[in-house]
Amino acid sequence: MELAEKNWYSSWFDTPYYHILYKNRGDEEAQNFMKNLVSFLKLKPGATILDLACGRGRHSRFLNKEGFDVTGVDLSENNIAYAKQFENENLHFATHCMCEPVNEKFDAVFNLFTSIGYFEEEEDNLRTIMSIKEELKPEGFGVIDFMNVKKVIKDLIPEEVKTVKGIEFDISRSVKDGYIVKDIRFEDEGEEHLFTEKVKALTLEGFQEYFEKAGIELLHIFGNYELQDFNEQTSDRLILIFN
Template sequence: MQKDKDNWYASWFNTPYYHILYKDRNHREAALFMNQLTTFLKLKPKDTILDLACGKGRHSKYLYKQGFDVTGVDLSAESIRYAKQYEKPYLHFEVHDMCLPYPQQFDAVFNLFTSFGYFENEEDNLRTIRAIKAELKPSGFGVIDFLNAELVIKNLIPSEKKKVGNIVFHIEKYVEDGYIIKNIRFTDKGEDYFFAERVKALTLEDFKAYFDETTAELKHVFGDYSLNDFDKNTSERLILIFN
């Protein structure tokens, strides 16, 4: 089944296959990043954090266990339905469109694991940054954890197979019209599936232009989850801290 490219994330993220394909993500690395980030931002127990595009709540649950008051939001109703089983006082999950301001202000807003740059409409990227600004307390910080597009493109593997359980995912990657495309094909229970991820190949300069247009102020730029300096030629990530 082919998915509409204008809203691929809503359909793909809402399927169980998305979570099957990415089930082996590194939880230890995620925990290290959250520890480094919350320490760097000097966040204190019971400080409020919005986990924007939280998926099934992996980062939200860890942040809650570290003593923070966490709200996780995502456009995927299926992901939020799953995450809600873990709700407690100081850990909440809701379906929410990140282009729109959430009706609360936070000490920090985290947009993690390349959960930005999905939109076809450029204005939606700006709307998201404006929404993050609106969600921050005056002393709060926004964080966007994005891929380093230049390194990703340089190291792109055009074709690969990944077997997870009984499903063989056939993955094709390429760059088209300024987007990094990942086509995903597989068969399950006799039915053929096709999904396409599309992430805009945004650079540090692109984000600086967004921040200028939205009056957000870029404070720090890091290149990995240990918060080392960003180098466009070698860094795995592009981590932006702003307010």
């Protein structure tokens, strides 16, 4: 059995199975979120955006089509190799760890779809926040789109089976030592696999502590992709806008 516990994200995100399991993520919802976000931030065509932990670049590609100059970075070499086929004069992709600053300044830095809180070392989460600050132009905006941890824990489904493309994924969820943990077991072509997703259960208060340490001002808090007010009991997302 293949077990990937240490630095789970660097192995799990690089496998084709990650994209099989999550292939039904809604592009329409993601695109509407991007439209709402750039409208709210009043970003003009040609503005520079860093898509931090961009995956295969679905947000980056859409933002580029909307007229923005976009750089997407991700730790997964396979994801970036896939995304590079879409590069153009105003769309670029590179392999990069988000806890280190990109050597460039942007009008906006987006960290989307719960793409922070993966690190084993607590200081790396703070380093990521500080890197975002360093990557922003003086009047730039940082955006973190995270799950609403309190609602996720309240509604946690301990066991679930999903069948996608003929593969039966046996998924178990739990809360351990301040992390939301998802164990994913499946068999394919006679080989058994086990991968673990482990994300720090960061609340609004937790992010506020990071922001205070990093000298960041929190400007707006939203609870969904329509940019409605955040409610810690009912909101699906925790969307933070800061500079």
